[in-house]
Amino acid sequence: MSDTVKSDLQMEQERVNFVSMEIDKKKLKLQKNTGGVSSDVLELRKTFWEDVTVNMDEPDDVIETAASIKQQAELLSERERTFKQMDKQIRILERLKYSPYFGRIDFLETDEKNVDQVYLGIASLMDEHDENFLIYDWRAPISSLYYDFAPGPASYPTMDGEIEGEMKLKRQFIIRASDIKAMFDTGVTIGDEMLQEVLGNNANAQMKSIVATIQREQNLIIRNERSKLLIVQGVAGSGKTSAALQRVAYLLYRYRETIKSENIMLFSPNPLFNSYVSTVLPELGEENMEQATFMEYLNNRLGSEFDVEDPFDQMEFLLNNGEHPDYDTRVRGIRYKASLAFKEMIDRYVNQLSSKGLLFKDLVFRGEIIISNELIYNYFYSLDASFTIPNRMEMVRDWLLRELKRKVKQERSKSWVEDEVQYLEKEDYLEAYQELQGKDRYTEKSFDDFEQEQKILAEKVVKQKFRPLFSRVKKLNFLDMKGLYSQLFIKGAENQEVLLDDWIQICSQTVDTLANYKISYEDATPFVYLQDLIKGRKSSTGIRHIFIDEAQDYSPFQFALIQRLFPYSKMTLLGDFNQAIFSGATGSATVISDYEEKGEDVEKIVLTKTYRSTKEIVDFTSSLVEGGEKIEPFNRHGKKPSVLLAERNQLNGLILSKINEFLNEGHRTIAVICRTAAESKRVYAVLKDVIPVHLIEKATIAYEKGILVIPSYLAKGIEFDGVILYDSSQYKNESERKLFYTVCTRAMHRLHMYATKEISPLMNEVPGNLYELE
Numbered sequence: 001m002s003d004t005v006k007s008d009l010q011m012e013q014e015r016v017n018f019v020s021m022e023i024d025k026k027k028l029k030l031q032k033n034t035g036g037v038s039s040d041v042l043e044l045r046k047t048f049w050e051d052v053t054v055n056m057d058e059p060d061d062v063i064e065t066a067a068s069i070k071q072q073a074e075l076l077s078e079r080e081r082t083f084k085q086m087d088k089q090i091r092i093l094e095r096l097k098y099s100p101y102f103g104r105i106d107f108l109e110t111d112e113k114n115v116d117q118v119y120l121g122i123a124s125l126m127d128e129h130d131e132n133f134l135i136y137d138w139r140a141p142i143s144s145l146y147y148d149f150a151p152g153p154a155s156y157p158t159m160d161g162e163i164e165g166e167m168k169l170k171r172q173f174i175i176r177a178s179d180i181k182a183m184f185d186t187g188v189t190i191g192d193e194m195l196q197e198v199l200g201n202n203a204n205a206q207m208k209s210i211v212a213t214i215q216r217e218q219n220l221i222i223r224n225e226r227s228k229l230l231i232v233q234g235v236a237g238s239g240k241t242s243a244a245l246q247r248v249a250y251l252l253y254r255y256r257e258t259i260k261s262e263n264i265m266l267f268s269p270n271p272l273f274n275s276y277v278s279t280v281l282p283e284l285g286e287e288n289m290e291q292a293t294f295m296e297y298l299n300n301r302l303g304s305e306f307d308v309e310d311p312f313d314q315m316e317f318l319l320n321n322g323e324h325p326d327y328d329t330r331v332r333g334i335r336y337k338a339s340l341a342f343k344e345m346i347d348r349y350v351n352q353l354s355s356k357g358l359l360f361k362d363l364v365f366r367g368e369i370i371i372s373n374e375l376i377y378n379y380f381y382s383l384d385a386s387f388t389i390p391n392r393m394e395m396v397r398d399w400l401l402r403e404l405k406r407k408v409k410q411e412r413s414k415s416w417v418e419d420e421v422q423y424l425e426k427e428d429y430l431e432a433y434q435e436l437q438g439k440d441r442y443t444e445k446s447f448d449d450f451e452q453e454q455k456i457l458a459e460k461v462v463k464q465k466f467r468p469l470f471s472r473v474k475k476l477n478f479l480d481m482k483g484l485y486s487q488l489f490i491k492g493a494e495n496q497e498v499l500l501d502d503w504i505q506i507c508s509q510t511v512d513t514l515a516n517y518k519i520s521y522e523d524a525t526p527f528v529y530l531q532d533l534i535k536g537r538k539s540s541t542g543i544r545h546i547f548i549d550e551a552q553d554y555s556p557f558q559f560a561l562i563q564r565l566f567p568y569s570k571m572t573l574l575g576d577f578n579q580a581i582f583s584g585a586t587g588s589a590t591v592i593s594d595y596e597e598k599g600e601d602v603e604k605i606v607l608t609k610t611y612r613s614t615k616e617i618v619d620f621t622s623s624l625v626e627g628g629e630k631i632e633p634f635n636r637h638g639k640k641p642s643v644l645l646a647e648r649n650q651l652n653g654l655i656l657s658k659i660n661e662f663l664n665e666g667h668r669t670i671a672v673i674c675r676t677a678a679e680s681k682r683v684y685a686v687l688k689d690v691i692p693v694h695l696i697e698k699a700t701i702a703y704e705k706g707i708l709v710i711p712s713y714l715a716k717g718i719e720f721d722g723v724i725l726y727d728s729s730q731y732k733n734e735s736e737r738k739l740f741y742t743v744c745t746r747a748m749h750r751l752h753m754y755a756t757k758e759i760s761p762l763m764n765e766v767p768g769n770l771y772e773l774e
């Protein structure tokens with residue numbers, strides 16, 4: 001180490017020590033204040049009612065009391081908010097204390113004399129007098145210099161325009177527990193050394209933030225403000241999910257006055273993924289956004305009436321039933337139902353329904369039809385046809401509610417009611433008694449108390465019995481949605497308006513499935529869409545920004561539904577058409593590959609550099625897919641992927657020794673990836689008695705470090721130190737190429753494949769020198 005470097009390091013360490021002391025001071029001050037606020041909160045809670053003037057004597061007093069309660073509650077919630085805010089700041093200070101910053105740039109603004117030293121960390125920190133920044137938040141405008149430029153001429157955007165100047169120095173730090181572990185001055189990109197250090201580490205059970213090493217092209221995604229729709233096509237391991245999460249943090253900072261974490265929503269591929277990404281934002285001092293899988297959303301909308309297939313079961317069908325006589329028909333059906341052509345067919349259908357053909361259900365009470373579906377039908381079509389279907393449906397609902405109220409009155413005097421009254425609970429009698437008392441009964445003024453009480457009780461009985469009907473009507477469940485969706489196919493088959501070979505079979509397959517109250521995954525989105533067009537649905541306004549990760553798994557139809565639901569939200573879609581495993585299996589379109597970029601506010605960013613896997617693994621995996629030569633690996637080396645041909649009955653023993661080999665090499669997250677759920681279960685059953693191992697299933701919500709057995713399609717989005725493919729010979733059809741590519745790209749450091757009959761034909765084009773045949 002040269003003298004100047006040594007003194008630089010000493011100087012930087014001194015600065016870290018100084019900043020660390022400042023952090024301590026700030027923390028102490030905050031803790032004192034927080035103590036004050038928290039005791040305020042406790043005191044306020046304790047004395048809440050003492051400080052409220054309660055007086056209910058006169059109407060005016062009641063109003064005054066309500067105002068007083070409101071005032072006290074507001075005071076309490078304001079104090080609670082302050083407390084939460086202070087608590088958050090203390091947690092951020094603790095993080096800064098451990099690692100105050102990761103970068104420094106020296107910037108000389110044009111026409112200025114002094115060079116600004118800008119230190120970047122996960123949050124800003126001011127000096128004691130709140131005058132100068134000791135640390136700049138990585139999301140501040142000036143911080144973008146660090147990500148976008150090498151030393152030399154540089155500029156950054158601000159609200160008042162572009163600031164130009166020269167970057168004199170760019171330095172990176174690895175600081176742990178206030179101690180500089182490493183320091184590099186870097187040139188063009190954010191140093192290779194730092195990335196080598198980060199990427200060479202073992203996989204975590206949870207994703208980590210990448211703020212210290214965000215790459216220029218990733219920064220474009222993170223800080224994009226122009227587009228209403230941002231589409232990212234990024235190769236496997238290019239940092240799409242990472243960029244998405246840092247983007248959430250960026251938006252929360254940039255628009256902190258208007259966007260809170262609950263205004264951002266991430267659609268994720270499976271429940272496991274939710275927990276995998278859940279630590280990134282807290283690590284950055286932010287709260288997690290809303291998260292859901294698209295399936296959870298659909299389930300919510302379809303209610304409990306149906307047994308809805310999820311995408312994983314659909315995938316299982318596709319992987320297991322190649323020989324099934326209905327297989328080809330189903331695949332063609334899936335493909336068609338994913339398309340916008342099918343959406344347009346539904347639009348035409350709904351157009352026709354505006355003048356005739358809606359289906360309603362009878363309203364039945366105690367086994368008797370009290371309002372027939374014909375009556376509802378006639379009422380609906382008697383309404384002015386210039387109103388939309390949902391508007392007319394609301395009118396029908398109001399009419400039906402009025403009708404039901406009339407029926408309640410008529411029913412009260414029927415003999416069954418008298419019988420039921422006897423079975424009422426004691427509490428009901430008590431309530432009736434109290435009600436009468438309130439009405440000045442049971443006094444010398446009243447003479448018909450018994451009769452009155454019977455009346456109240458009868459009304460109670462009838463209302464109770466009618467309650468489910470009222471609730472059905474309120475939810476518009478007098479509509480026969482199952483019938484309406486089926487009718488689309490019954491009519492569709494008659495009209496043969498779709499030019500598909502086996503359209504008639506597709507129609508009858510769909511109708512049969514629905515008849516059993518089952519909805520296939522490919523029908524779930526169109527069903528919800530049809531339901532929305534008929535019942536009407538208010539679009540959501542709370543969500544301001546939507547993120548869709550693994551967007552290649554969304555069909556154009558599904559994306560159209562999401563856009564309809566969130567018309568006011570900005571969207572970021574992240575995906576990779578090479579990993580479109582669902583559409584790959586059926587040849588359907590995906591929103592990532594087929595979205596036509598329309599309008600100025602749609603932007604597409606392509607990422608071709610990949611960071612996850614060693615160069616050897618990337619060289620191998622990129623030769624599995626078309627256009628793979630464009631994928632640029634990061635220069636990190638390891639062993640070549642390996643393949644071993646074995647007998648199937650030897651596999652379990654071999655896998656065990658391979659796991660041990662990986663463990664001895666120091667790898668900690670090892671996945672045995674099987675093709676299907678059933679295969680995973682079988683392998684797990686054998687391994688679990690010999691080695692600690694977790695089985696991942698579609699409903700698993702958290703996974704820990706260690707050895708996992710996981711079905712192929714659930715491994716997407718996640719990464720492991722070592723991947724062992726159970727039997728790679730099974731990936732043999734072109735339709736499974738994307739699935740094969742996806743599972744291989746999960747490996748960070750080691751990839752080993754077993755093959756039983758023969759090496760997968762999908763590897764035919766892979767040059768032999770890219771893998772080791774053991």
Ligand SMILES: Nc1ncnc2c1ncn2[C@@H]1O[C@H](COP(=O)(O)OP(=O)(O)OP(=O)(O)O)[C@@H](O)[C@H]1O
Pocket residue numbers: 195198199208210213214215218234235236237238239240241242243576579611612716717718719745
């Ligand atoms: N700039 C970066 N600095 C450090 N690590 C990075 C960077 N970009 C990506 N990585 C790492 O590369 C790995 C892959 O990132 P990520 O999972 O975000 O990629 P992806 O594009 O979503 O992958 P896939 O599509 O294969 O699921 C992660 O370990 C991530 O931490």
